[in-house]
Amino acid sequence: MKRLFLCVFLLFLMSGCVEKKIIDDISIILAVGFDQSDDKQMIGTFLTDNFMADKSITNQVFTSKASLRRDLVIKANRQVSQPLVTGGLGVTVIGEELGKRGIEDILDVYQRDVSIGARNFFVVSEGSAQKTLQGQYGTEGSGTYLYNLLNNHIKMKDLPETNLHLLLHDYYQKGKDIYLPRLKQISNNQVEISGVSLFKKDKVVDVIPSEKMFFFRLLVDKHGKGNFSVPKKRNERASIRGFHSKHEFKISKKNPSEVTVQINIKGAIQEYTSKKLGQKVVKEIQKDLEKKVESECLKLVKNFQKKDIDPMGLGAFYKSRNRGFDFKKWEGDYKNLNVKIVCHVLIEETGISR
Amino acid sequence: MLLKNPTHNLSNNGNHKNNVRNDGDESMKSWFQNKRAQGDTKQENWIQTLAKSEDLKQTFYNNQKTNIRFSLTFLTTLVDEKIIEQSILTSLLDNDFHSIDDLKRIVPIGDIQTCNDPSKIEENLCNGYVLVTIETEEQYFGFIAAKKEIGRGITSPEVEISVIGPKEAFVESIATNLNLIRRRLPVKELIIEEFTIGSLSKTKIAFLHMEGITNQENVNTVRQRLKDVEFDAVTDSSYIVQIISDNSNSPFPQLLDTERPDRVAAVLAEGMIAICVDGSPQVLLTPTTLVDFFSSFEDYYLNWIIASFFRLLRVSAVTFSIMVTPLYVAVLTYHYEIIPHDLLSTLITSRRIVPLPPVLEAIILELTIELLREAGARLPTKVGQTIGIVGGIVIGTASVEAGLTSNVLLILVALAALASFTTPIYKMSNTIRLLRFPFLFFAYLWGLVGIVFCLCILLTHLIRLTSLGRPFLEPFYPTRWTDLQDSLIRFPFKERAMRPQYLRTEKPYRYSKKKASIKKDIDE
Numbered sequence: 001m002k003r004l005f006l007c008v009f010l011l012f013l014m015s016g017c018v019e020k021k022i023i024d025d026i027s028i029i030l031a032v033g034f035d036q037s038d039d040k041q042m043i044g045t046f047l048t049d050n051f052m053a054d055k056s057i058t059n060q061v062f063t064s065k066a067s068l069r070r071d072l073v074i075k076a077n078r079q080v081s082q083p084l085v086t087g088g089l090g091v092t093v094i095g096e097e098l099g100k101r102g103i104e105d106i107l108d109v110y111q112r113d114v115s116i117g118a119r120n121f122f123v124v125s126e127g128s129a130q131k132t133l134q135g136q137y138g139t140e141g142s143g144t145y146l147y148n149l150l151n152n153h154i155k156m157k158d159l160p161e162t163n164l165h166l167l168l169h170d171y172y173q174k175g176k177d178i179y180l181p182r183l184k185q186i187s188n189n190q191v192e193i194s195g196v197s198l199f200k201k202d203k204v205v206d207v208i209p210s211e212k213m214f215f216f217r218l219l220v221d222k223h224g225k226g227n228f229s230v231p232k233k234r235n236e237r238a239s240i241r242g243f244h245s246k247h248e249f250k251i252s253k254k255n256p257s258e259v260t261v262q263i264n265i266k267g268a269i270q271e272y273t274s275k276k277l278g279q280k281v282v283k284e285i286q287k288d289l290e291k292k293v294e295s296e297c298l299k300l301v302k303n304f305q306k307k308d309i310d311p312m313g314l315g316a317f318y319k320s321r322n323r324g325f326d327f328k329k330w331e332g333d334y335k336n337l338n339v340k341i342v343c344h345v346l347i348e349e350t351g352i353s354r
Numbered sequence: 355m356l357l358k359n360p361t362h363n364l365s366n367n368g369n370h371k372n373n374v375r376n377d378g379d380e381s382m383k384s385w386f387q388n389k390r391a392q393g394d395t396k397q398e399n400w401i402q403t404l405a406k407s408e409d410l411k412q413t414f415y416n417n418q419k420t421n422i423r424f425s426l427t428f429l430t431t432l433v434d435e436k437i438i439e440q441s442i443l444t445s446l447l448d449n450d451f452h453s454i455d456d457l458k459r460i461v462p463i464g465d466i467q468t469c470n471d472p473s474k475i476e477e478n479l480c481n482g483y484v485l486v487t488i489e490t491e492e493q494y495f496g497f498i499a500a501k502k503e504i505g506r507g508i509t510s511p512e513v514e515i516s517v518i519g520p521k522e523a524f525v526e527s528i529a530t531n532l533n534l535i536r537r538r539l540p541v542k543e544l545i546i547e548e549f550t551i552g553s554l555s556k557t558k559i560a561f562l563h564m565e566g567i568t569n570q571e572n573v574n575t576v577r578q579r580l581k582d583v584e585f586d587a588v589t590d591s592s593y594i595v596q597i598i599s600d601n602s603n604s605p606f607p608q609l610l611d612t613e614r615p616d617r618v619a620a621v622l623a624e625g626m627i628a629i630c631v632d633g634s635p636q637v638l639l640t641p642t643t644l645v646d647f648f649s650s651f652e653d654y655y656l657n658w659i660i661a662s663f664f665r666l667l668r669v670s671a672v673t674f675s676i677m678v679t680p681l682y683v684a685v686l687t688y689h690y691e692i693i694p695h696d697l698l699s700t701l702i703t704s705r706r707i708v709p710l711p712p713v714l715e716a717i718i719l720e721l722t723i724e725l726l727r728e729a730g731a732r733l734p735t736k737v738g739q740t741i742g743i744v745g746g747i748v749i750g751t752a753s754v755e756a757g758l759t760s761n762v763l764l765i766l767v768a769l770a771a772l773a774s775f776t777t778p779i780y781k782m783s784n785t786i787r788l789l790r791f792p793f794l795f796f797a798y799l800w801g802l803v804g805i806v807f808c809l810c811i812l813l814t815h816l817i818r819l820t821s822l823g824r825p826f827l828e829p830f831y832p833t834r835w836t837d838l839q840d841s842l843i844r845f846p847f848k849e850r851a852m853r854p855q856y857l858r859t860e861k862p863y864r865y866s867k868k869k870a871s872i873k874k875d876i877d878e
Contacts, residue, residue: 011799018800022712023686024705028698051702087691088698115691144695 030143033129035095044072175315465499538619625859641822671773688801
């Protein structure tokens, strides 16, 4: 019993060592931006929310300049009355310049800070990250706005899923290259997702425009969701919402340098600009769509091969199927890989018409 | 003279008139004679202590037929004077009365004892007996029971209220309580054993069990523990709970006290043991498990689906009640990371003008609620109602407006208080009231780690706890599938053929499952 009391007493003594972070005595960073400065230093932009008494939210942005990522926070802290903490971070914006120079150093900070959640979104901005974060978006605070924007597009639309966890996983996996969504500031209070940046190692080398994002997601992600339209003969157009898709790689047994990407889409017709939508027309639309997906995806893949990037993870796939896989040889093989796209579309419903 | 002061009577007008109306002139005369002959008898020493009390009364009478002189001694405050007037005196005065042994023949009362041991006189007088002595037999005494029965009638339960089901509750009289139980189990197997405990209170205690069902080891343990009770005044069954519990240093009650005779009858049939204490409207049940304290007996009167829902609701309410304020304190003090973005603004805005750290804020509010509850319990009912208004409206809103507490916490604390009221057994709800304070303290010290730490201590304590040597956390640890069927959820009666396993009953099955599953519809 005496020993027990002693233990409890010692535990109480130790309780002073725990660092308290009372919620209203800290400034929670909701979004952070990194930019390359001219003098080989980095500019950090930290976005926090001020919660006003009338329950409205105002944004506050702090910027600092340093060569080490961690120093940015320490320097920015000098401008803030309450300590800046990183635990609430939702969005990380990488400036365009920095993206081209490489983001490896940034990823290192994110691996080491345990308080940053793995669901943190990474985006590349068009223009500087600082400018993007200085905008006033929505009423719920810019940080939350950007987070929700990305979150909704990943869940409901055609943005392929990315977050810190997947980013780090792909980055350190051999035979796969990373890709991040792009943000474009239209005006001071408008921002849009303008496409996907493709990386080679840690540098941005190519961009996929927003129109092609659906096809890109079909190639890299499991559940593609999104709208796109198929032009048909003359003035007829159909808008189709894909609500389930799957892709599968198959290596040809006869010729190992031939790989087939099998894409299955289930979708629904949401809009059709003609008089009648019969069974026949639906079949036609399915065919058209299959053709379109096959050609568009092939274009994308050819482009990947030309730029020598592998966001689909074909290298990782080949490695998983071959014992003693040689990556050096693969680098040359990849460009000459014969990729075939086979798409199968099933239109399950055409909506209710009166 | 037998007594120090035999002159006391109800009229007490100084001329020592006897207040027993049937008393004839003759007996009065003899009474005066006897007064003159003070100090003649040797009985003097026998009632020395009791004679100091004013309510002891002794009267002398002469039998009309045999002219034998006899005396009645009793405590006016304990005996029913109607019995003395109508049954005892009439029969003693008018019939052939020669010796003490005649009492059983002539007095129409069932409980008559005779003895020649003077040491028993005072004890019996204190138990409401009337002492009868005759001149001729100085060392031989007769005792006639004439106890006054005062007590309230049976009312509806006040603590364990149910909407449907029986509305009878136990009262203070042990005889009435035993009657209520026996009526529900009219079988010869129901055994009632009685003890008297308490060196001063001489409290009658009865413990009930079913022969052939209840585990004999349990019965022996209870008997042993009750016999070993060393205490002076036992005025309520709660004393017994605290004295015979396995671990009296635990905040958890290990004996369940109920005021519902239907509950007692049902669990006796399951193989539990019931303990009735005279003067207490609560009957104790043992051995129990933790889940018993969260089952209202109304659960058995409702359909099993509905009852299961209510039980789950109750258990989650209790968990919520214990955990919610500590979680609030832990998260707001240490773990801002786990607060969702959308909730962040609500929490921060509500705490903007609060100058206190979350833990002080929480303790202030929790103590306020406890104060309200305690004040409400101590105040007379009519005044007590205003406490609710004062607490709810004035203190709650005023403290938020004054910026002493955040309104989010106010809602949480109020909800937690509400949730803690769902516990059907009052003693357990007290325990739950207390439990959240250590949690709060640990949450303040180490955040969520502290809560887990405290939870570990609580769990260790519960696992170690026993009720009559049977594990207190039973259907969960050790795990017993058939008992789990009547714990957090209640299976239908047709699935519940087994008696609770932890009771180790002598007959494990309540009914034959085979027979019960046969459907005998008339139209088939």
